[in-house]
Amino acid sequence: MTQSMSFSPYKKPFEDRISNWENKLKTTQDVLDEWLACQRSWLYLEPIFSSDDIQRQLPVESKRYQTMDRIWRKIMKTARDNPQVISLCPDNRLLDNLRESNKLLEQVQKGLSEYLETKRNAFPRFYFLSDDELLEILSQTKDPKAVQPHLKKCFENIAKLQFEDDLKITKMFSGEGEEVDFIRTMYPTGNVEEWMLEIENCMKESMRLIIKAALEDYKV
Numbered sequence: 619m620t621q622s623m624s625f626s627p628y629k630k631p632f633e634d635r636i637s638n639w640e641n642k643l644k645t646t647q648d649v650l651d652e653w654l655a656c657q658r659s660w661l662y663l664e665p666i667f668s669s670d671d672i673q674r675q676l677p678v679e680s681k682r683y684q685t686m687d688r689i690w691r692k693i694m695k696t697a698r699d700n701p702q703v704i705s706l707c708p709d710n711r712l713l714d715n716l717r718e719s720n721k722l723l724e725q726v727q728k729g730l731s732e733y734l735e736t737k738r739n740a741f742p743r744f745y746f747l748s749d750d751e752l753l754e755i756l757s758q759t760k761d762p763k764a765v766q767p768h769l770k771k772c773f774e775n776i777a778k779l780q781f782e783d784d785l786k787i788t789k790m791f792s793g794e795g796e797e798v799d800f801i802r803t804m805y806p807t808g809n810v811e812e813w814m815l816e817i818e819n820c821m822k823e824s825m826r827l828i829i830k831a832a833l834e835d836y837k838v
Contacts, residue, residue, distance in 0.1 A: 669757035762806035
């Protein structure tokens with residue numbers, strides 16, 4: 619509308635007002651675009667960086683996220699106190715704050731992606747999991763049983779592991795309920811990708827021994 623008016627041959631008496639409204643509306647559009655982008659990223663990252671485990675494992679990204687979170691909450695408080703769009707949004711300082719927040723969020727997401735890649739490189743079967751599924755495991759490192767819902771994706775037809783009361787891992791179960799005792803027991807200590815790799819090796823060793831015993835028992 620204001621653009622159409624700016625091309626009118628009769629705009630002269632209203633030129634300043636038209637220009638003022640054009641600037642207001644353009645700034646408002648820029649603010650809303652940055653705001654929505656910031657909100658999407660914040661909604662995704664907030665539950666991730668609420669985890670003490672993630673904060674401990676990603677101290678630099680956590681600090682950046684906390685800086686952004688303070689800015690974001692201040693913006694939302696201002697919006698709650700002044701909910702009128704045309705009064706709140708045409709503000710270059712607000713636009714700068716949102717752009718700074720989005721810049722921080724991009725850095726956080728980049729660091730998070732690199733972190734997940736290191737975990738997948740250490741235990742390649744994590745490539746079978748989505749980022750959200752892997753983060754669910756990594757955000758609960760104090761609870762080794764958090765891997766249970768994702769075992770089927772990591773290992774074909776492995777439904778669950780047997781965790782004893784002291785968290786010792788003793789056997790695995792197939793989707794049909796078949797169970798295989800491990801030839802050695804182990805405890806889930808250290809980083810999750812390390813003990814998951816140890817479990818994979820234990821699975822192979824156990825199956826190798828069982829197949830060898832079966833061949834001995836059923837020799838023709």
